[in-house]
Amino acid sequence: MKANTSLGEVVKKDITPYLVFAIPLAFMAIFLIYPMFITLARAFMPAGNKLLFGQFSLSGFTKFAESAMYKKALINSFIVSLAVTGFCIVIGVPMGYFVARVKMPGKNLMLSLGILPIIMPSFVGAFTWVILLGRQGVVRHFLNVLLGPLGISVPTIYGMFGMILCMTLTYYPFVFQLSYGAFASANSLLEEAGMLMGASRWYIFRTITFPLILPSLGAGALLVFVRAIGNFGIPAIIGGDKYVLPTLIYFRVNGFWDLNGAASIAVINVMITALVLYLQKRVINRHEYETISATHSEIKQHEGLAIRIIAIVYCLLILVVSLLPQITIIVMSFYEKWVGLFPEGFTLRNYARIPVYSKKELFNTFYLSILATFLAAILGSLIAYITERKKPKGAALLDLSIMAPFILPGTVVSVSLLSAFSGASVIALGGTYTIIVISYMIRRTPYVYRSVAASLSQLNPSLEEASTIAGANWFYTFRRVSVPLIMPAIIGGSILTLTTLLQELSTTILLYSSKTRTVPIQIYGAVADGKLGEASALSVVLLVVVFVIVYAMNRRQGKSIASSFKMG
Amino acid sequence: MSLSLTYQHVNKIFGEQSKNPVHALKDVSFTIEPGELFCLLGPSGCGKTTLLRSTAGLESITSGQILYGKTDITAIPPFRRNIGMVFQSFALYPHMNIFENVAYGLRVRKTAEDVIKRKVTEVMELVGLTEELKRNPSPTGLSGGQQQRVAIARALVYDPDILLLDEPLANLDAKLRRYMRAEIRRIQKATGITTIFVTHDQEEAMAIGDRLAVLRRGVVEQIGSSNELYTCPNSAFVSNFIGKMNFFASKATGEQSAIIDTTAIEIPVKEEKVRMKSRARAGAGVLVGARPEQMEVVTTASGDTIEGTVQIIQHLGQVVRYEVVIDSAISDVPLEIDMPCMLEGVQERGRVYVRLKEGLPFLFEVEERN
Numbered sequence: 001m002k003a004n005t006s007l008g009e010v011v012k013k014d015i016t017p018y019l020v021f022a023i024p025l026a027f028m029a030i031f032l033i034y035p036m037f038i039t040l041a042r043a044f045m046p047a048g049n050k051l052l053f054g055q056f057s058l059s060g061f062t063k064f065a066e067s068a069m070y071k072k073a074l075i076n077s078f079i080v081s082l083a084v085t086g087f088c089i090v091i092g093v094p095m096g097y098f099v100a101r102v103k104m105p106g107k108n109l110m111l112s113l114g115i116l117p118i119i120m121p122s123f124v125g126a127f128t129w130v131i132l133l134g135r136q137g138v139v140r141h142f143l144n145v146l147l148g149p150l151g152i153s154v155p156t157i158y159g160m161f162g163m164i165l166c167m168t169l170t171y172y173p174f175v176f177q178l179s180y181g182a183f184a185s186a187n188s189l190l191e192e193a194g195m196l197m198g199a200s201r202w203y204i205f206r207t208i209t210f211p212l213i214l215p216s217l218g219a220g221a222l223l224v225f226v227r228a229i230g231n232f233g234i235p236a237i238i239g240g241d242k243y244v245l246p247t248l249i250y251f252r253v254n255g256f257w258d259l260n261g262a263a264s265i266a267v268i269n270v271m272i273t274a275l276v277l278y279l280q281k282r283v284i285n286r287h288e289y290e291t292i293s294a295t296h297s298e299i300k301q302h303e304g305l306a307i308r309i310i311a312i313v314y315c316l317l318i319l320v321v322s323l324l325p326q327i328t329i330i331v332m333s334f335y336e337k338w339v340g341l342f343p344e345g346f347t348l349r350n351y352a353r354i355p356v357y358s359k360k361e362l363f364n365t366f367y368l369s370i371l372a373t374f375l376a377a378i379l380g381s382l383i384a385y386i387t388e389r390k391k392p393k394g395a396a397l398l399d400l401s402i403m404a405p406f407i408l409p410g411t412v413v414s415v416s417l418l419s420a421f422s423g424a425s426v427i428a429l430g431g432t433y434t435i436i437v438i439s440y441m442i443r444r445t446p447y448v449y450r451s452v453a454a455s456l457s458q459l460n461p462s463l464e465e466a467s468t469i470a471g472a473n474w475f476y477t478f479r480r481v482s483v484p485l486i487m488p489a490i491i492g493g494s495i496l497t498l499t500t501l502l503q504e505l506s507t508t509i510l511l512y513s514s515k516t517r518t519v520p521i522q523i524y525g526a527v528a529d530g531k532l533g534e535a536s537a538l539s540v541v542l543l544v545v546v547f548v549i550v551y552a553m554n555r556r557q558g559k560s561i562a563s564s565f566k567m568g
Numbered sequence: 569m570s571l572s573l574t575y576q577h578v579n580k581i582f583g584e585q586s587k588n589p590v591h592a593l594k595d596v597s598f599t600i601e602p603g604e605l606f607c608l609l610g611p612s613g614c615g616k617t618t619l620l621r622s623t624a625g626l627e628s629i630t631s632g633q634i635l636y637g638k639t640d641i642t643a644i645p646p647f648r649r650n651i652g653m654v655f656q657s658f659a660l661y662p663h664m665n666i667f668e669n670v671a672y673g674l675r676v677r678k679t680a681e682d683v684i685k686r687k688v689t690e691v692m693e694l695v696g697l698t699e700e701l702k703r704n705p706s707p708t709g710l711s712g713g714q715q716q717r718v719a720i721a722r723a724l725v726y727d728p729d730i731l732l733l734d735e736p737l738a739n740l741d742a743k744l745r746r747y748m749r750a751e752i753r754r755i756q757k758a759t760g761i762t763t764i765f766v767t768h769d770q771e772e773a774m775a776i777g778d779r780l781a782v783l784r785r786g787v788v789e790q791i792g793s794s795n796e797l798y799t800c801p802n803s804a805f806v807s808n809f810i811g812k813m814n815f816f817a818s819k820a821t822g823e824q825s826a827i828i829d830t831t832a833i834e835i836p837v838k839e840e841k842v843r844m845k846s847r848a849r850a851g852a853g854v855l856v857g858a859r860p861e862q863m864e865v866v867t868t869a870s871g872d873t874i875e876g877t878v879q880i881i882q883h884l885g886q887v888v889r890y891e892v893v894i895d896s897a898i899s900d901v902p903l904e905i906d907m908p909c910m911l912e913g914v915q916e917r918g919r920v921y922v923r924l925k926e927g928l929p930f931l932f933e934v935e936e937r938n
Contacts, residue, residue, distance in 0.1 A: 462657055462659035463661065466659040469651055470652075470723075471647050472672075485662070485663060
């Protein structure tokens, strides 16, 4: 009797889900966990690209104490990331408050324009600042003529000043959008209650409004820090002789093929990010509150003339400055050169050359991005389904490992994949399309995963149980009930993935071969060669494609794209 | 016609390996008769939903057997059990219109298109949604009561062997709730499917069920018809869960009598009103119980009255309810006493005397309060 039932159980159990779930788990193990492990191992090996197990060495790390270049890169990384985070908060929070709480026209337009800097490739922003503030830059030229008599000279864009300026203007939208969301959705009753108890506006802001937006602000600041410390494009183009960790990694790999040395730097880079993430979680967790109210009333907006004028001028100023790069590259793309005040030599040649010189790159960009997006969508959805619905024992670990690439700089992901799969490894993928697709999947699956996991946690499990009770097996339920209901989340996450992949540089730069060059690589090369017109035209093409996709999604879903970047 | 449903020594332990396992069902054994409308009743956390979900196969049980007729269905996965279930949230599919929602179970069974059409029409007629089916909107466009009917139709359309209803009325407003419970009883009797109805509302359970099972901390306390449970509760818990019961801390003076603590009032209890599991020994602590209508409030003291203070007077229509605070050594919660009319000269915070009507009180074992 006993044996009979257990045999029956084995036969009747639906094993399809386990087969389906094995695939994404295997993928994660082979292409994320294993390379990370190898990278960690390599970090403790002598310099070079050979896997020398058993030869323990700290040379990769001691360089941070010995080499001036390493030391400076580490310090620069710290200064740049912290400064950028600080400036983004200083610029973004007031703007978020103004747009949310001050009566002004064109709020929706401001919100949409405020997203542009993050959807534009950051290195494109960097080279347009070269046009504006470079040695012969337009704005610098103009300001120097104006301020010269006063003995003030505007620094060139190359170096720390440029990196901080560029990254701040690129990443402030995260803080702006997230703090706007928090200010706009805060429960006005809480503030009104404070007012009735006799508190002044400033007192209320300090004791009620601000503490309640802290979690959003913390999330925004973390996002900025993680991006700033992992950014490769901006320091590569305008860093000049000021190295930061990602450019140092690139230098180790591209200059010396020293994968072990690069791995050591990568480990340091990740440790800093992890430390910041930990500190942010600790601070924010103490300030996370549940909203204890069912009713919600409209928030009263400031209507005073003075504050309205200040708010509008402030927002316009920030928007214009942060959108200068976009305007500049559009102008630049139609001219031969731009030194001094005005661009010279109107031409359409920059565009005409694209099909001739960049056909392969265009094809590669779309082919790689779309393929990787499609696969990441499947992978991310399945893993989200496993962690949310099956709740396996290691769910937290699975969640952690899939979210890890979210904070890993692109160069670190490349280094880990190169560490594991280049040269004479068991699975040799060096220089192939496959390795790029895998790196894209590893880096962007968190977008789909987060989006789908959030959607699933909102979805009442009884919808799926009702299907099971009605006689449907797991696969039928998954196909007919789960997938249709989480489809909007899958599409949302995929579009975000696609738009960021179309402009991907920091991962691709270490993985591409002549066969697999992409448009961002081509732009990067053109900038390095001084062909700014061609680089601009290619950037405009990329920008238009990305903008159309994001605009279409915003129309369809009507939600802020910045909130989709948020993690945790 | 449906068959019977039998539970044999069903145990469910959540987190068996963890540090604090929860024993949600403890040795549950009973049988639900064919075609019966059976209510599982109990406070939240008593295990009623766990028992229902185990019946559906959505939870696996730790030990024991569940039999449908003579077939052991314990190991059969939920999608092979041929069960219909209505969820508290209704769980209608927002991405399908109401026809497709109802047809879902038939499509799973690869039923022919013309049969699907006929069966959906029939079942929608049964639940009274013929007009809505013609418009065929998305379920999100329906009212709560209509959504409830669609959910019932969806559970019935493929002729399930058993119908399970998990607090199906909890999401409806009070008026609709009373109407729908009559509707559910009508539909259940029309189909004759063995049905389990889970609720925490004793009034609902008494109104709808052929028989009721009262659960407490994973244990079935008592099974019976509404009338049996009300007139012959097996324990102090059941007596106070099915209707209201006032309790008086007392000492047994014999098998059928007790003296109320701190007083000299001796209460004789009729044989059928002694609801003890074992015989009471003289001197042992017991509880004398009396329902609100089995007591009276008077304004003058006598040998069989207990002194108290009126806390609240509520006029409920047919009766007037007095809440009276007495010596906390006897009862630490206010007594609830129903009188047929207002008493002259009795005000809130006023002094009164209460009396247990002769021949009506129960005798229970002392038990810890829930």
